[in-house]
């Protein structure tokens with residue numbers, strides 16, 4: 518397959534490489550005007566997306582879809598692995614590492630001048646450890662073995678990608694919706710220190726990388742205790758001197774508890790601001806790490822759905838970008854048919870969902886416009 522570099526793509530878009538055959542409806546008409554990456558760059562921000570490889574041996578994987586790749590090259594300045602660095606993909610067993618799928622994304626980003634985020638060194642949630650983990654023999658000194666395993670894992674990943682991954686989701690989703698630390702075979706032996714160890718080892722392995730705690734606590738109803746739990750965890754980490762630089766705010770907005778019929782809830786937004794004030798008050802940065810907008814409860818009509826999704830996105834992003842600490846916005850997939858939401862919490866009418874900036878034919882949607890407008894309206898970020 519012929520791969521275009523970012524530069525070639527831009528030239529193509531400008532009509533400068535007329536001789537390079539591109540099928541009609543290809544690169545040049547994804548969108549008009551500057552890309553989301555260029556808009557973000559002008560403000561000292563970054564725009565990007567999660568990318569999943571799926572089965573690395575299957576050419577049917579969306580990762581090999583030339584139009585999808587071209588869209589990523591045109592729009593994104595940064596990519597993040599959707600699943601490829603998770604333990605259940607990168608660790609076939611206790612001794613082995615498999616970096617093949619992860620490296621496919623790394624290579625694609627490098628070939629096209631894109632930066633990379635790393636997701637995630639420790640998804641501290643029992644469901645997302647590999648199956649072999651539950652039966653692992655921790656021996657007579659289980660605390661020592663748990664620390665050895667975690668240290669080896671974090672060090673191996675961060676050292677491998679040192680200088681190539683500028684920011685890591687060191688720990689992902691360890692606070693449940695009741696505000697408590699999730700229990701796993703690691704915390705069973707190490708307690709909450711499991712979180713500190715992950716941060717310290719990551720820092721040692723790449724002192725220049727940004728290290729985030731990442732979670733889905735949301736501004737919507739039902740996440741108040743999770744917000745509180747995340748804030749308390751961040752406070753404790755800072756008190757203990759763990760090298761945490763910021764909070765990854767996943768931003769899967771419009772989820773089950775959001776009532777579109779009442780519109781953007783300003784009272785609730787005030788509560789969210791208090792949370793963000795407290796987080797930034799700890800001298801932590803904010804990053805939007807997994808943005809998308811769930812349209813499960815919206816009417817079938819596509820125009821209405823897309824408009825509501827875009828309106829909610831604009832209100833939310835304006836709020837988030839009002840914090841100069843928010844520099845990165847990454848979406849969790851660029852096109853609807855690739856979104857994780859297609860297989861989860863299905864719509865009652867059975868219609869496919871529309872949570873991302875592009876539709877299944879890679880046509881830009883009002884959500885893409887809302888993201889562009891919010892970035893344009895943001896103050897430039899401090900250097």
Ligand code: G3I
Nearest residue numbers: 569571572599600603636645689690733767807849856857
């Ligand atoms: O690769 C296998 C494939 O071989 C198999 O045929 C197929 C059958 O189900 O499953 C495929 O694996 C799936 C994988 O995604 C790749 O598509 C897993 O079942 C599925 O559980 C997995 O879901 C991912 C989920 O995290 C769990 O790891 C989603 O793609 C991914 O978008 C989602 O991402 C999370 C973030 O990491 C953390 N925040 C929430 C976000 C959304 O849930």
